[in-house]
Amino acid sequence: MTIKRVKVEDLKAGMYVHDLNCSWLEHGFIRQRxxxxxxxxxxxxxxxxxxxIYIDTARGDDVAGAPTQAEIEQGLAQRLKASATGGAALAPARVSQREEAIAARSILGEAADVVQGLLQDVRLGKQLDPAKALPLVKAMRSSVLRNPGALISLSRIKNADTYTFQHSVSICALLVSFAQALGMDAATVEEAGLGGLLHDVGKMKVPNEILNKPGKLTEDEFVVMKSHADLGEAILRGVPGISSLVVRIAGEHHEKVSGGGYPRGIAAGEISQIGRMAAIVDVYDALTSNRVYHKGKEPSEVLKRLLEWSGSHLDGDLVQHFIRILGIYPVGSLVRLSGGRLAVVVEQGEDLLRPTVRVVFDASRKLHLQPRDLHLAHATEQIVDYEEPLAWGLDPATYL
Structure with missing residues (x-):
């Protein structure tokens, strides 16, 4: 079997689609293949x-000269490591991950409850009151300033029953970090966070049977789901005192820089910077999250996808900034060290290829180890690659 990536203009009848090469929510096809x-x-x-898209040349016609999936993956891995040359985009942590994790868990739990209340008010036809969320957005910004990785890594943990609300909290945390890293002032950072909390408010006007469907949407259902961006923008425009930045996040987080997104299909020059940032963090969180019908991918794998979609779906320069915020191996990633041990990334440093890790498992002896932190910037061992936690029966979150 040879899988190749081909341009859509080169497609013809007789080929076999192996992968549509887009995030799970970005198309109305029942099947990927x-x-x-x-x-x-x-x-x-x-x-x-x-x-x-990717085609399977063993099951259909070929395109001469098209790169293979293996070649693409090798190139993306090299590009991801090359992204490390810019160094960390956020200031070093002021407190340890262990210490900040306590505060971060509390913030995330409270935020999920507040978002659920706000969005349920919209579903019931009540007036949205964003003032209820502002203290939490400020708390998130403070957490990011104390330790950038703690809040983001813990926000990956989601409950299937409250995914919509927890996803909004994650987008808030990611946009706060993104805006902070780009040097935006405190007021703008907090507006970005509020926009993240409310970016999916339009989904409260989508029928529950579509919003909570435990499987792929039909084409007609996908059309209804896509309406949430327009609906969200309209809802927020009707809220007194809401900023245009918050409105644009809701209306633009599914637009693509090459056009072809929704709701308006506008291209890069027409999409605001905050809208392009929101598109990146929305895809990242969706693809790293577990759903009933979608197993979350490892963060480093998703960062490669963001690089692959740069210039077509996503703003390439902003993707590079985003990678430098999270690190090549984001906090919470399971990695293999050159000595054969497995470790969980717990802290980023200036050198994104040499974070602080918590050694937890001996891969050769298949033996759990007493967790011990290792600062790779001062160690002979280095990261070889990231690992799939399920393959080893490990849950990185338990070590954070």
Whole structure:
């Protein structure tokens, strides 16, 4: 089997689609894999704003000269490591991850409850009161300033029953970190965080049977789901005193820099900077989160996807900034060290290839170890690659 990435304009009947190469929520196809039998299917792919997809040449026609998936992955891994040359984008931690994790858990729990209350008010037709969320946004900014990784890593942990609310909290934390790293003033950072909390407010006007469907949406259901961006923008425009930045996050977080996104299909020059930032963090959180019908990918793997989609879906320069915020191996990642041990990343330093890790497992002897922190910036051992926790029966979150 040879999987290749091809441009949509090179597609023709007789090929077999292996992967549509977009985030799980970005298309209305029931299946990711199918045979191309007629021109209407190809047109539908174009209509969804897709630029490049993967084909299986063992099950359909080939495209001469198209790069293989293995070549693409090798190139993305090199690009990801090259991103480390810019150094960390956020100031070093003021307190340890262990210490900040206590405060971060409290903030995240309270934030999820507040967001749930705000969004439920919208579903019930009540007036949205964003003032209820502002103290929590300020608390998140303070947490990021104390230790950038603690809040973001813990926000990956979500309950399936309250995913919509916890996803909004995660987007808040990520946008606060993003805006802080770009040097925005405190008021703008907090507006970005509020926009993250409210970016999916339009989903409260989407029928529950579609919003909470435990599986892929049909094409008609996908059309209804896409309306949440327009609906959210309209809801927020009706809230007294809400800033245009918050409104743009809700209305633009599904737009693509090459056009073809929704709700308006506008391109890079028309999408605000905060809208392009929101698109990046929304995809990152969606792809790293476990859902009933979607197993979350490891953070380093998702960062490679962000690089792959740079220039088509996402703003490439902002993706590079985002990687330097999280690190090549984000906090909470399981990594293999050159000595054969497995460790959980707990702290980023200036050198993004040499974070502080918590050694937890001996891979060769398949033996759990007494957790011990190792500062790779001052060690002979280095990270070889990231690992899939389930393959080892490990849960990195338990070590944070």
């Amino acid at each position: 199918f045979a191309l039998k007629h021109a209407d299917q190809i047109q539908k792919i174009r209509d969804h704003g897709l630029n490049e």
